[in-house]
Amino acid sequence: MRFLADDLLEGRRTGTRGHLLAAQFIASQFESMGLIPAGDHRSFFQDVPLQSVSVDEPASSFGWTNAAATESLKFREDYILYGDPGREDSQVTAPIVFVGYGITAPDQNYDDYKGADVKGKIVAIVFGAPDFPSAVKAHYSASWLKRKNAAAHGAAGLLLFYEPRFESLYPFAKQVRDLAVPRMNWLDAAGAPDHYYAALKAYGAVSMPAVRRLLSGSGHSAEEISAGMKSGKLAAFPLPGSAEIRTVSRRALVHSPNVVAKLEGDDPKLSAEYVVYTAHLDHLGISTPVNGDSIYNGALDNASGAAEVLEIARAFTRMPHKPRRSVLFIEVTGEEEGLLGSDYFASNPTVPPAAIVADVNIDEDLMLWPLRDVVALGAEHSSLDAVVRRAADRLRLAVSPDPQPEQVGFVRSDQYSFVRQGVPSFALTAGFKSDDPSLKPAKISQNWEAHFYHQPQDDMQQPGLNFDAAARFAQVGFLCGVYVAQDNDRPRWNQDDFFGTAFPGAKP
Numbered sequence: 458m459r460f461l462a463d464d465l466l467e468g469r470r471t472g473t474r475g476h477l478l479a480a481q482f483i484a485s486q487f488e489s490m491g492l493i494p495a496g497d498h499r500s501f502f503q504d505v506p507l508q509s510v511s512v513d514e515p516a517s518s519f520g521w522t523n524a525a526a527t528e529s530l531k532f533r534e535d536y537i538l539y540g541d542p543g544r545e546d547s548q549v550t551a552p553i554v555f556v557g558y559g560i561t562a563p564d565q566n567y568d569d570y571k572g573a574d575v576k577g578k579i580v581a582i583v584f585g586a587p588d589f590p591s592a593v594k595a596h597y598s599a600s601w602l603k604r605k606n607a608a609a610h611g612a613a614g615l616l617l618f619y620e621p622r623f624e625s626l627y628p629f630a631k632q633v634r635d636l637a638v639p640r641m642n643w644l645d646a647a648g649a650p651d652h653y654y655a656a657l658k659a660y661g662a663v664s665m666p667a668v669r670r671l672l673s674g675s676g677h678s679a680e681e682i683s684a685g686m687k688s689g690k691l692a693a694f695p696l697p698g699s700a701e702i703r704t705v706s707r708r709a710l711v712h713s714p715n716v717v718a719k720l721e722g723d724d725p726k727l728s729a730e731y732v733v734y735t736a737h738l739d740h741l742g743i744s745t746p747v748n749g750d751s752i753y754n755g756a757l758d759n760a761s762g763a764a765e766v767l768e769i770a771r772a773f774t775r776m777p778h779k780p781r782r783s784v785l786f787i788e789v790t791g792e793e794e795g796l797l798g799s800d801y802f803a804s805n806p807t808v809p810p811a812a813i814v815a816d817v818n819i820d821e822d823l824m825l826w827p828l829r830d831v832v833a834l835g836a837e838h839s840s841l842d843a844v845v846r847r848a849a850d851r852l853r854l855a856v857s858p859d860p861q862p863e864q865v866g867f868v869r870s871d872q873y874s875f876v877r878q879g880v881p882s883f884a885l886t887a888g889f890k891s892d893d894p895s896l897k898p899a900k901i902s903q904n905w906e907a908h909f910y911h912q913p914q915d916d917m918q919q920p921g922l923n924f925d926a927a928a929r930f931a932q933v934g935f936l937c938g939v940y941v942a943q944d945n946d947r948p949r950w951n952q953d954d955f956f957g958t959a960f961p962g963a964k965p
């Protein structure tokens with residue numbers, strides 16, 4: 458972890474030399490453990506073809522015309538646009554219709570588009586989802602699904618309206634700062650970007666002050682939207698005017714590897730199946746300085762998880778008997794750009810797709826307090842829940858429910874890429890229990906989110922790193938994989954489960 462988070466690796470941004478050094482280090486470690494290369498061409502590396510896209514800001518624009526006047530909104534102040542991965546120049550002139558969260562969830566009897574006419578129009582939405590069960594809420598909050606849904610309803614563009622709740626999760630100013638890191642997509646064999654909906658000719662976000670201006674004259678207010686989000690009553694309504702949005706995008710090809718290693722199981726039949734461990738190795742690289750530091754080391758995001766997967770792999774290689782199923786250890790790239798390395802692997806696996814039985818993902822093990830409980834995001838949807846409980850029990854740790862459903866953690870890391878391919882999966886994280894009343898993990902975590910998350914200060918100098926907690930956490934992760942590898946039956950989604958139904962996956 459100390460090596461991965463060192464300044465020498467320059468923040469391990471996808472496509473940079475720093476990330477390649479990290480990947481080479483991981484591959485060397487895997488090799489020294491005697492693991493088998495399981496990437497492309499019998500190497501430890503799976504090449505992920507990526508395309509970066511950034512917006513040419515001076516050439517892009519957002520005009521708004523209503524009964525009163527025409528105004529040009531200001532990039533970075535009023536709005537930002539995300540680059541278009543499929544086109545260099547994209548334009549749309551259309552009215553805006555607010556459609557709440559922008560969610561259509563028949564299984565939850567919920568539809569923000571009910572009664573709204575959005576054909577050829579730009580839809581405006583807020584972040585998040587209503588209070589569905591945690592992982593389902595997280596799934597419906599995912600931006601790819603909201604874009605897909607908008608396109609399916611005939612919309613011509615999508616704008617995310619800032620409101621206080623999202624402002625506290627991901628401040629607009631931070632979003633503006635993150636423009637320095639170009640967004641990316643992975644490309645399929647035909648060169649098409651992943652999760653791209655060409656019908657949407659504009660995609661961006663609007664700051665809170667600008668949302669107020671766009672709403673003026675609509676008979677609706679920002680306060681009404683906030684109140685509707687709280688009460689669960691958000692109705693669609695049209696805004697009184699027309700937007701003219703132009704997005705000029707600059708695109709470039711980037712190559713970056715996933716690192717993939719295999720431990721062969723010893724059961725004559727089950728060894729053809731794979732338990733997968735994932736942790737993302739990439740972080741944000743060198744970017745805007747904060748307090749004089751410009752290297753985003755990503756110690757807890759996610760050098761900790763990457764190192765834990767290494768140690769889990771090491772533990773597997775030291776078992777007196779090999780596990781029955783085979784195990785894949787994947788240190789993925791492109792997580793920070795949108796789960797790209799994991800999605801690429803899950804969509805183009807180097808083993809038969811139906812042979813993948815589970816993914817155990819580790820991202821952001823905060824390791825800042827003694828570990829008393831773990832949380833397995835999404836495990837409650839499958840037989841993996843029992844696996845996690847058994848592992849935690851054995852180590853005398855508790856299993857707690859997701860303490861922060863509003864963070865929609867289940868869709869925000871690499872396990873979700875496997876879920877979309879029908880693979881029961883979960884993200885293991887540390888819980889907030891403490892047996893010392895003066896130590897409040899929820900507070901520590903909140904403070905970390907505010908001052909360290911995606912900041913250069915997430916480095917090895919940050920206070921409170923607790924390596925005993927990390928070791929214990931890795932032990933839980935190890936045992937989870939062992940139990941899955943040894944079980945006669947592969948993990949299954951619960952009967953009629955939401956994810957099992959939504960993503961049937963490859964048939965074994």
Ligand SMILES: [Zn+2]
Nearest residue numbers: 758759793911
């Ligand atoms: Zn991150």
